[in-house]
Amino acid sequence: MKKNIWLDGLRSVARMGETAVVAAKAGIKYATEKPSNAKLMRETFESLGSTYIKLGQFIASTPSLFPREYVEEFQGCLDQTPSLPFSYVEEVLASEFAGRDLTEIFASIEEKPLASASIAQVHAAKLVSGEDVVIKVQKPGVETILYTDLNVLHWATKILEKAVPKVKFASLADIVEEIKTRMVREVDFIEEAKNLEDFREYLQLTNNQAATAPRVYHQYSTRRVLTMQRLYGVPLTDFEIVKQYSKDPSQVLITAMNTWFGSLMMCNSFHADLHAGNLMLLEDGRVGFIDFGIVGQLNPEVWSACIAFMDSLQKTDYQAMAENMLKMGATSKQIDTQVLAQDIERLFSGVLMADPQELLASKPSDLNDIMMDMVAVGERHGIRFPRDFALLFKQMLYFDRFMRVLAPYTDIYADQRLQMQMDPSLLLKH
Structure with missing residues (x-):
């Protein structure tokens, strides 16, 4: 000690x-x-x-x-950071499983990491019981x-x-x-394990068989080591490869988005870092969600207000946009929604010209600019958006990139298959 x-x-x-x-x-x-x-x-x-x-x-x-x-x-x-020598990984494993023989847990561990980030390194392994797993190992001294x-x-x-x-x-x-x-x-992988289990329970509750997340092996996990089921698949960033596993790549994206939107309403937290490395199409056609280290928390009412805001944007109803912006943020003073509506109209009429639907076809950088402008307008009126609102918007930018690969000629947000809000009756069961 x-x-x-x-x-x-x-x-x-x-x-x-x-x-x-x-x-x-x-x-x-x-x-x-x-x-x-x-x-x-x-x-x-x-x-x-x-x-x-x-x-x-x-x-x-x-x-x-x-x-x-x-x-x-x-x-x-x-x-992404340079990988550490395997000897460091062995050192952490030996420390976390002190008193246990690693050869009684893992039949093999691949020395070359699958990924290396600032906090942890991920290695493929096989359990003695035969299951293929990945081990997320926290770097020493983190x-x-x-x-x-x-x-x-x-x-x-x-x-x-x-x-x-x-x-x-x-x-x-x-x-x-x-x-x-x-x-x-x-840096507490027990928290990440809870996030994963919460998401898996949500999939089970909603009978969602089109998506999955890795099973956690709790008996082989600690605060610094997380052992999970290994999922085999391809990233959603290569149209030709995705097409080998799915006849309709746009449906893959719809499934991913519907699953994620549902989690906003039904999970204790939402996956806040769903980039190309953390979302994959599995060999069996399901969509795999991995790496729940970065999550956000969103009040379901805030997400409902976001949906209503986007709906009012499409209808160019600036008064409704102002009212929903108030619901999305927080303020301690009285807000004149008519003045706020006029400011929003000036912002969006300048950005979108005649067609508000162009917002959904903007480049990610344009969307980011629009979000910052929108936040600035809100702040001028004393509205402060929750920090997780930015995480939410960041994820929408990730989805925008997936759309350009998997559905370049489709307006996904106008697609009848997309369900951005979960059935309230399911919320009551949760």
Whole structure:
């Protein structure tokens, strides 16, 4: 125990030194090359690793809190990192399953990882009982680095708030606390296992046999190791490959979207990072959802208001859009919805010209611009959107990219097969 405490302390000191070196290099680069502040910050965050990468992703998905140039720059904040030697993975497994012989659990573990991100590395394996699984193994020292970084950030924000009392983001310390809460959850794989089980229960409750998620092997999982059923499939980003497994690629996308939209209403949390690496078409034709490390939580009423907002957008009913924008966000003051409606009309008439349906055919970057403009309009009226609203919109951008591959000539949102809101009677059963 003392050895672990000593090691953690040593790692903390080393981490602070590493942070100081990277910050010094960033200062030199700023003095000599004069890059934009946003670009320099993104590059510095990527150099600093896991905590700062996650912080960058938080900035990218929270346009209501950060300046536009930073939100746009951090859209490209990369989470893929070089893989660690297999010996490190063995070290974590031996520590987590102390007292148990690994050869009695795993018949084999592939040394080359399937994926490597800032917090964890994923390896294919086979259980002694014969099942093919994947093992998500947390990288050594991640928690120590996380807490060290967050303490440094907390200390820095306190100094900044004292030095600049009128700083625009007066609740910086609160923001760091919010990031800490979310990131601590992300390094606890027991939480991720709960998210997976919740999603699987939802599929069972709704008798959804067209989609699936990996089964968790709880007896071989801990806070730092997650052992799951291995799903075999292909990503939804290659039309020709998808067509080998499905006669109608657009139906694959409809299934994925219907399943996800239903989870917004019926699960305790929703998958908030459903990019091409986390959504696949299985060999048996089902859609597979994987990696539930990043999730959001959305009040069903907020999603209902989002649906109504999109419906009123298609009808160009700006008054209804204003009323639903109020339901989507939160405000502590009286709002004049007529004035808000006029502001929304100015925004969308400028962006969409004559046809509001063009919104759904916009490029992801255009949609992102529209969202930030919409958030800005809301904020001018004192409306604050929940943070998970941004996660929700980010996922809509991911779906937009899938549409361009799987249904380039179809207006998916006008497709009768798409069900963006779950049957309320099913909610009562949950």
